[in-house]
Amino acid sequence: MREGDHHCDFLVLGGGAAGLTGALAARLAGLDVLLAEKEAWLGGATALSGGTVWLPASHVLERAGVADSCEDGLRYLEALVGPGRDEVDRERMKIFVRESPAFARFLDDQGLALRHARGWSDYYAELPGGREAGRTLYCDALDLRALGEAEEWLAPGALFSAAHSVEVSTMALGIRSLAAARAALRVAARSAKARLTGARTATRGKALIGRLLLAARRSGVVVWRGTPLVELIVEEDRVAGAVLDRDGKRVRVIARRGVLLATGGFARHAGLRQIHQAPVGVDATMAPAGDMGDGIRAAANAGAEMAMMDQAWWVPGTKTPAGPMVHVWDRCFPHSLVVDVAGERYMDEAGPYMEVGQRMIARHAALGTDHSWLILESRHRSRYAFGMAPPMVTPSGWIESGYLIRAGSVDELAERTGLPLQRLCDTLDRFNAGARAGRDDDHGRGSKAISRYYGDRRVRPNPNLGPVEQPPFYAVRLYPGDVGTAGGVRTDLHGRALDPALRPIAGLYAAGNNASGIFGPCYPGAGASIAPGMLFGRRAALHAAQGGAE
Incomplete structure (x- = not known):
């Protein structure tokens, strides 16, 4: 030595x-464990995430009244990945499904306090074995005081610190949704309780990492x-x-x-x-x-x-003056669409984000560009959140910097974005006609349960479709971002x-x-x-x- x-x-x-999970499991198995992290703070990408875990056939689903089985979980995954894909490790996939129920119990036994994110559907719930109720779980809020001195091991600050992921996405609908109002009240009550008790409440990825760290330290x-x-x-x-x-x-x-x-x-x-x-x-x-x-x-x-x-x-993203921002739910709301640099739609904008990112990459490669355009109209900005900007609030720096283009007409929008006017008008005419009828015959927007979950239920018959016709119009370059x-x-x-x-x-x-x-x-x-x-x-x-x- x-x-x-x-x-x-x-x-x-x-x-x-x-x-942290590997270190905890090894220590519980009797090993002498050292965990080394290069940063001053623990958590990595998970600490910045929604902090959710997708686990089929868990006791958490059963407790929430959602029927599921490993057989259905595997049937869903097999239907999703399809045959003949060498990059899919089917044996590891089977192990994952088979061990998910026991793993969920292990996590709960170690104090992760798992809850079911009801309604946050599987991203392809329409496939055999899919679940519209969803298989996504999240951790209950954590009072960081429980960590003692190790509280300083987690990065300070968090967006929506008292809101769970399932609440954040719901609140993005603003006053348009009774569910959003209920979520906002829950978050307000949680925040008020924390102030009264002196609790330092963490949710989302920070709660998941905090609970894992607490168990590992213990x-x-x-x-x-x-x-x-x-x-x-x-x-x-x-x-x-x-x-x-x-x-x-x-x-x-x-x-x-x-x-x-x-x-x-x-x-x-x-x-x-x-x-x-x-x-x-x-x-x-x-x-x-x-x-x-x-x-x-x-x-x-x-x-x-x-x-x-x-x-x-992949998650569609934009490059704000302050840095990158991903767009999970706002692109799913009515009164918006995505076009390529030729002014054409080419995908279901409200589809699962990884698939949308992949479609963007393929389209950009074909056209020799690095971006598409996300186009919104006045009702989108007045009713819904856009990224971290609440409804009716558009930071002036977004307009002044050119990040977000605002135009009083379609003609001006085409001129300022460089999109071909006639092609853009044709695209908008076709999109708007379908939106008024609640149909997207080209790409099926609103046909997936996950899209409808992010939609505005007050817009009927399709909660993801609304015409883009009332100025001012807004456009922002959309890139294949990622987490x-x-x-x-x-x-x-x-x-x-x-x-x-x-x-x-x-x-x-x-x-x-x-x-x-x-x-x-x-x-x-x-x-x-x-x-x-x-x-x-x-x-x-x-x-x-x-x-x-x-």
């Missing part, structure tokens, strides 16, 4: 949801913050540990049972995005600044195979990293955005990126605890 070496059973690199997981990975230690064809940068000094950490890479994706690494995802760059991502592909590059140096490097968790990348280390059923011959690399595991996604380019429902990362982080830990046997 070299002087200064640190020894543990299991080394976890990355303090997001996958890493179990005895050791956490080193501000400790980035330098390189993996490979000895005799086995990953034996890692060299870390701790307080400016190189520290060799030897991990007897293995290393779990959970350092996130590469959404902020311009070079990797140029290689794998050009022309998409780093300026429309909502991933944290540290999402630099550290674990992915270290695994590649250790001989690991990569998969799905061209994919991200992180979806490609990374190829892994097996135990979360072990695989080499190009698909042989496990001894001692090396990967989970979360550090690993390739299990559903290929498909996204079944809200929380479908976080949940597999957590579940396979736990599987990796249990495999290591059992000595790495098959």
Whole structure:
């Protein structure tokens, strides 16, 4: 043993949801666990997210009166991914579904306080096995005082700090919805209670990370913050540990049972995005600044195979003067549409965000551009939230900077955006005629349960369709944004990293955005990126605890 070496059973690199879950599971299995996070704060991309998990056949669904089964969950996924897709790991997908019920109970047993996001449907609920009630779960609010000194380990500040994800999306409808009013009252009551009691309330991704951290600390997981990975230690064809940068000094950490890479994706690494995802760059991502592909590059140096490097968790986004902003629900509201730079519609704007992002990428490649145009009219701005801007509130800086173009007529809109006037007029005429009838014969907008969930039910017969005809009109460049990348280390059923011959690399595991996604380019429902990362982080830990046997 070299002087200064640190020894543990299991080394976890990355303090997001996958890493914390793996560390917790390993510690509960009796291992001596060290978790190293390169940033000062834990949470990674999950802390910035809605903090939901998509888990079929859970006891939480049963408790909420939603009938589900593993068989239906797998039937839905098989229908979604379809046949003949090599990028879909069907065996890992089956394991995920089969273990989801037990995993949900594990999380609840560790204090995650899971609740059902009723109505937040599967994104393709119309497929066999889909559920309109949804399979998405979220954590109850957490009083951060429970963390003690570790409260400082979570990044300060959060949007809608007292609102759950399911409430945020509902409140975006403003005064148009009784459900939005009820959600606003719940959030106001929660905030008032926090003020009266002195509670520091966290919801969404921060609540999920906070509850995982509370459980990990309670179990005895050791956490080193501000400790980035330098390189993996490979000895005799086995990953034996890692060299870390701790307080400016190189520290060799030897991990007897293995290393779990959970350092996130590469959404902020311009070079990797140029290689794998050009022309998409780093300026429309909502991933944290540290999402630099550290674990992915270290695994590649250790001989690991990569998969799905061209994919991200796509969400249509815009580039505001203050930075990127994603658009989950506002593009689904009536009185809006998306056109390409030729002035034509080419997709269901209210469709699932990952699919919309993929359609944008394909269309932009065909036209040699990097953006489309999201067009709104006056009723959209007066009735609904746009991004983080409430109804009837359009920041003056958006107009002055040119981020948001405002026009008094279609002619002016075409002139200021560079869209061909006649094509734009033809597109609007056809769209508006269908909207008045409540039909989108071209792309089926409003035909999906998830679209209707985000729609305005006061608009009939289609809650996602309204004409775009009353000035002023607004237009903003729309890009394929993301909340992180979806490609990374190829892994097996135990979360072990695989080499190009698909042989496990001894001692090396990967989970979360550090690993390739299990559903290929498909996204079944809200929380479908976080949940597999957590579940396979736990599987990796249990495999290591059992000595790495098959």
